[in-house]
Amino acid sequence: MTAGSEGVTKYRLIFTPASPPSTDQIRELNAWRSIIRMLGLNGRDPERYGGLAYGNVSLRLPGGGIRFLISGTQTGGRIHLTSGDYCEVHGFDLEANQLEASGPVPPSSEALTHAAVYRAQPAWRCVMHAHSPEIWRHAGRLGLPATPPEIDYGTPEMALAVEAIAAGPGVPLIAMLGHADGIIAYGRTVEATARILISYLAEALQLDDA
Numbered sequence: 001m002t003a004g005s006e007g008v009t010k011y012r013l014i015f016t017p018a019s020p021p022s023t024d025q026i027r028e029l030n031a032w033r034s035i036i037r038m039l040g041l042n043g044r045d046p047e048r049y050g051g052l053a054y055g056n057v058s059l060r061l062p063g064g065g066i067r068f069l070i071s072g073t074q075t076g077g078r079i080h081l082t083s084g085d086y087c088e089v090h091g092f093d094l095e096a097n098q099l100e101a102s103g104p105v106p107p108s109s110e111a112l113t114h115a116a117v118y119r120a121q122p123a124w125r126c127v128m129h130a131h132s133p134e135i136w137r138h139a140g141r142l143g144l145p146a147t148p149p150e151i152d153y154g155t156p157e158m159a160l161a162v163e164a165i166a167a168g169p170g171v172p173l174i175a176m177l178g179h180a181d182g183i184i185a186y187g188r189t190v191e192a193t194a195r196i197l198i199s200y201l202a203e204a205l206q207l208d209d210a
Contacts, residue, residue: 009073009109009154010097010153010154010155011098011099011112011154012096012097012098013099013100013101014098014100014101015100015101015102015106015107016100016101016102017103017104018088018102018103018104019103019104020082020085020086020087020103020104021069021086021087021103022083023083025061025069025083026059026083028190028191029058029059029069029126030080032194033057033071033081033128033194034081035194036057036128036130037055037076037078038079039198039201041055041128041130041132041197041201042054042055042056042076042077042130043076043077043131048181049180053074053075053076053077053078054076054130055076055128055129055131056070056108056111056114056129057070057127057129058071058089058114058127058128059125059126060118060125065090066092066115067088067089068088068089068115068118068127069086069087069088069089070086070088070101070107070108070114071085071086072085072086072087072105072106072108073106073107073109075105084104086103087101087104087105087107088102088103089111089114089115090102092111092112094115094119094159094160094163095160096156097112097156099111099112099115108129109153109154110153110154112158112159113127113129113153113158113162113184114127114129115159116159116160116163117162117163117166117186119163120162120163120164120167121166123188124166124172124186124187124188125188125189125190126186126187126189126190126192126193127184127186127193128184128186128193128194128197129184130182130183130184130185130197131181131182131183132181132197132201132204133181134204134207135173135175135183135204136175136181136182136183138203138204138207138208139175139177139183141207142200142203142204142207143171144171144174144175144183144200145165145170145171145173145175146174146175146176146177147174147175147176147178147179148161148177148178149177149178150178151176152178152179153176153178153179153182158176158178162174162176162184166186171196172186172187172193172196173196173197173200183197185197
C-alpha cells in the first residue's frame with residue numbers, strides 16, 4: 001500500500017443524497033468514536049498516509065437484511081462528528097465490488113469491509129476500523145488473526161478475507177497486513193467493540209516497553 005492510496009474509494013458506489021440519520025441513532029456510536037479518536041486510533045496526521053484522514057466506524061441497523069450507518073469518507077480527523085457526517089449503506093455486493101448508500105456524505109472507503117463483517121455473523125452489531133502502529137506491528141505476539149500482506153485495503157479480496165475471519169471463533173480484532181497500521185474490530189455492542197481496541201492498545205504498549 002502506498003501512502004497516497006490511503007482513503008481512496010476503490011469500490012463502485014451508487015450514492016443517493018439524503019437526509020442524515022437521527023441523532024438518537026448515532027449517539028452511543030459517536031461517543032465511543034470520539035474516545036478512540038482522542039486515543040489516536042482515528043485521526044489525521046500530516047506525517048502519515050499522505051496527510052489524509054484515517055479510521056471509521058459503523059453500526060448495524062435493526063430489521064431485515066444488512067443495513068448499517070457508517071461515518072463518511074475523510075471524517076476520521078475530526079474530534080467529534082455530527083449526524084451529518086454519517087450515511088446509510090443499504091445494499092452491497094462483495095464479489096462485484098459494489099456498494100449502495102444514501103445520506104449527506106458518501107461512505108468511508110472501507111465500507112465494503114464493514115459490510116463483510118456484518119455478512120459474516122448476524123451477531124456483529126458494530127465495526128470500528130482504526131490505525132495503530134503499536135497493535136499492527138505486534139499482531140503476531142498479541143495472537144491476532146490477520147489478512148495476508150498481499151491483499152490491499154478497500155478491495156473485494158480484503159472484504160472476503162475479513163469475512164472469513166469474522167465468521168469464525170477467535171479475537172474480534174483483525175490486523176490488515178496489506179494496509180499499513182490498519183486494524184478492524186467488531187462486536188455485539190458498540191462498547192464491546194471500542195473496548196477491544198483500547199485493551200489491545202494497552203497490551204501493545206506494554207510490549208513496546210518490554
